[in-house]
Amino acid sequence: MSVTYIVNLTAGRGLTQRLWPVLSRSVGKDDHVEVTQRPGHATELARAAVAAGATRVVAVGGDGTVAEVAKGLLRTDVQLGHVPTGAGCDLARALGLPKAPADAMAALDQLRPTALDVGMAGDQAFLTVSGVGFDAVVAAEDARTRATGMTGTLPYLLATFKVLRTYRPRLVRLTLDGQEVAEQRALLVAVANSQYYAGGMRIAPYALTGDGLLDVVVVGDLSVADTLLTLPKVFSGAHRSHPKVRFYQAKEVIVEAPVPLSAHLGGEPAGTTPVTFRVLPQALTVLSGVQAVPMDRP
Helix, strand or coil: CCEEEEEEECCCCCCHHHHHHHHHCCCCCEEEEECCCCHHHHHHHHHHHHHHCCCEEEECCHHHHHHHHHHHHCCCCCCCEEECCCCHHHHHHHHHCCHHHHHHHHHHHCEEEEEEEEEEEEEEEECCCEEEHHHHHHHHHHHHHCCCCCCCHHHHHHHHHHCCCCCCCCEEEEECCCEEEEEEECCCCEECCCCECCECCCCCCCCCCCCCCCEEEEEEECCCCHHHHHHHHCCCCCCCCCEEEEEEEECCCCCCCCCCCCEEECCCEECCEEEEEEEEEEEEEECCCCCCCCCCCC
């Protein structure tokens, strides 16, 4: 087997750079190691690895790194491995990968090859959750907060409380597989390929990573007080019983708004509406553990 490791040393606010000297001891003498130099470079390196005959490409970094690598492996037979060293590591959580990077590195040969859907927005790929509205504004603020060196869920919560002071639900219009859903006022629209985002929030508790569908979560016209009460429930998925939260599934999701709304892709700021999301069914082979089981609908 020909293995290439694509390493983002900046992932996890320097955590990857600190860990890689130890993790690299597990790299085989015939394996290849490539280090990313700029945004988008991981995709280029993944495509080059495929062209060079790699049979497995391992992304060492966070959710953004593995999404970039995935884009370079689309519609190939190359296995995608992941050693999570980023801030949120929500894909690793969904795929049942070991939390500790060293354990994830050691487990690569024991994991099971599994077909994985890939979400797309334009030519950009995502493996976790994207969306429009409140959480996109929070994602931008979260990035600024993480620049101070904080990791985990705390920066996201701080960003959430800051944005919540001024952000209010906005009018959005959804079109799901060509069928328009009535225009409605919503706090956010999450478009999910897997269950988790923002460092462990189970926003899409019914999502499966290989069912050929995107799960759409519309959080409606919540007041500030109701948002504060509902937010803690998202970690467990208990928000699914809220009367103003709606769940849909579709292969193509178009989100529009009379006034452009901020969008994000896997937690990274991605312009404004309109945005078209679509799914590429089982477009990757990923090394997986025991995946997160979807919750029962209430």
